[in-house]
Amino acid sequence: MAEVIKNRYEFTILFDVENGNPNGDPDAGNMPRIDPETGYGIVTDVCLKRKIRNCVETMCEDKEGYKIYIKDGVPLNESDNTAYIAFGTDEKKIKELKKDDPEIDKKICQFMCNNFFDIRTFGAVMTTFVKAALNCGQVRGPVQLGFARSIDPIVTQEVTITRVAITTKKDAENKSTEMGRKYIVPYALYRVDGYISANLARKVTGFSEDDLALLWQAIINMFEYDHSAARGNMAVRELIVFKHATELGNAPAYKLFDTVSVKRKEGVIAARSYSDYEVEVAENKLPEGVSCVRMI
Numbered sequence: 427m428a429e430v431i432k433n434r435y436e437f438t439i440l441f442d443v444e445n446g447n448p449n450g451d452p453d454a455g456n457m458p459r460i461d462p463e464t465g466y467g468i469v470t471d472v473c474l475k476r477k478i479r480n481c482v483e484t485m486c487e488d489k490e491g492y493k494i495y496i497k498d499g500v501p502l503n504e505s506d507n508t509a510y511i512a513f514g515t516d517e518k519k520i521k522e523l524k525k526d527d528p529e530i531d532k533k534i535c536q537f538m539c540n541n542f543f544d545i546r547t548f549g550a551v552m553t554t555f556v557k558a559a560l561n562c563g564q565v566r567g568p569v570q571l572g573f574a575r576s577i578d579p580i581v582t583q584e585v586t587i588t589r590v591a592i593t594t595k596k597d598a599e600n601k602s603t604e605m606g607r608k609y610i611v612p613y614a615l616y617r618v619d620g621y622i623s624a625n626l627a628r629k630v631t632g633f634s635e636d637d638l639a640l641l642w643q644a645i646i647n648m649f650e651y652d653h654s655a656a657r658g659n660m661a662v663r664e665l666i667v668f669k670h671a672t673e674l675g676n677a678p679a680y681k682l683f684d685t686v687s688v689k690r691k692e693g694v695i696a697a698r699s700y701s702d703y704e705v706e707v708a709e710n711k712l713p714e715g716v717s718c719v720r721m722i
Contacts, residue, residue, distance in 0.1 A: 428634035434675040435622035438686050439474075439645060441574070442615045446658020449473045450609070454560040457497075457609045458582050465579030467526075467614050471571040474618060479544050480639060484651045486543070492640075495542040495550055506552055506562045507622060508541070509534045516570055519550035535563035539631045546631045547641060568626040568633045569641065577590035577688050578697060580611050610658060613698045619683050624673040642667070642721060663700050665721040676715030683710050686720075 449469040450456035459468040479494050486492035495505050508518055513522045513534065524530055539546045549567025592598040622634045627633035642665065649660040668682040685708040694702045709718050 429632050431622070431624045431627050432490075432630055432673055433636055434624050434670040434673060435644075435669045436679045436682050437619050437620045437622070438664070438683060439574075439620065440615060440664035440666075440688065441510065441618075441649065441660060441662045442613065443657065444613050444659040444699075445610050447609050447656055448616065448660060449540050450656075459609050460578065460580065460582065461575070462688035467576035467580035467611065467616065468616070469574035470617055471573055471618075471702045474571055474574065474648070475544075475548055476650055477655050478641070478644045480652055481644040481648045481650075482543055485640070485644070485647075488633075492592060493541055494541045496553075504551070505542070509537045509562055509587075511661055512537055520566065525694070531563060535565065538562050539565060543640070545639065546633050546637060549631070563567070565631060567631060568623040568625075569620065570618045571618055574616040576614045576616050577703065580612070580614045582603070583610050583612060584608075585610055593664065595640060606654065615687075615688070615697065615700065615703055617688060619679075621679060646722060652710060656659040657703060660718065664705055667721055668712075669719070671715040671717075681713060682718075686696070686708070688693060 447456070447458050448467070451458050451459045453498045457490075459470070460466070460574055461468055464626065473703045479496065482492065483497070493505075495502070497505075510520075513523070513530065516566070523646065527533070535552075538550075538552060544550070545552075545565055547569045549565040550562050552559075552562030553564065585608050587605055587608060588603045590603055592604060597604070622638070629704045645665055646662055649657075649662060653660075666686055687704075687708070689704055690697055691702055691704055697703060707718055712718060
């Protein structure tokens with residue numbers, strides 16, 4: 427079994443979108459999410475975790491220990507039930523099993539951590555058997571992401587389109603095309619910061635060095651295996667990783683994130699490519715006991 431990580435990490439991801447919608451808001455007609463007070467674009471942590479999960483699933487294809495818990499088309503309690511089956515029990519036999527083995531709650535929770543990569547990484551609430559005396563527990567994962575925010579305010583553009591795919595036969599008798607629309611961001615560069623707790627990895631989920639290496643690869647490639655017309659051209663441009671020398675860390679996270687500077691180049695009025703920005707990491711200002719690696 428791979429060794430559990432022993433160092434705390436923080437990381438910064440820079441990704442961009444060109445002529446696409448990085449994260450539509452269903453409460454606003456699927457327009458790109460935006461901070462109404464400042465005009466800065468937003469991409470939720472849930473959206474980014476979905477991309478990472480999809481990437482891991484593509485790379486590992488249900489390899490033992492690397493299944494995905496929150497997965498399209500698979501009910502949560504179907505995944506939960508794999509733990510019940512593994513311990514030879516069901517909802518009717520649970521109470522008896524708990525009397526014989528007081529530690530069964532922890533064992534089932536650990537089974538889920540061992541078998542599902544995203545539980546081991548992000549954690550999960552596995553209480554779908556709410557009426558049963560036993561469930562798979564709640565796990566706080568060692569890897570956490572914030573919301574991504576664009577470096578500059580974004581402009582949302584509504585594009586009108588026509589389509590020849592007519593919805594009904596009756597409509598097809600009267601017209602040959604239908605009107606439609608889609609929302610795009612001409613260009614935007616986003617930044618999101620993340621955290622990895624070695625302490626939680628050791629105490630709770632067993633997140634390992636192999637898991638960490640896979641996570642970096644999934645972050646770098648999270649848009650490469652998930653292209654769509656709606657999202658336009660999206661790519662991870664930078665993955666900046668800060669590694670602490672100890673489990674609990676050697677400096678506050680904000681001091682590390684403050685060393686990363688992203689700004690438009692002088693003379694650029696409206697950015698339309700990644701080359702319109704300057705990205706710098708002030709490694710000379712890093713606190714003692716913290717190292718930095720730019721993985722892209």
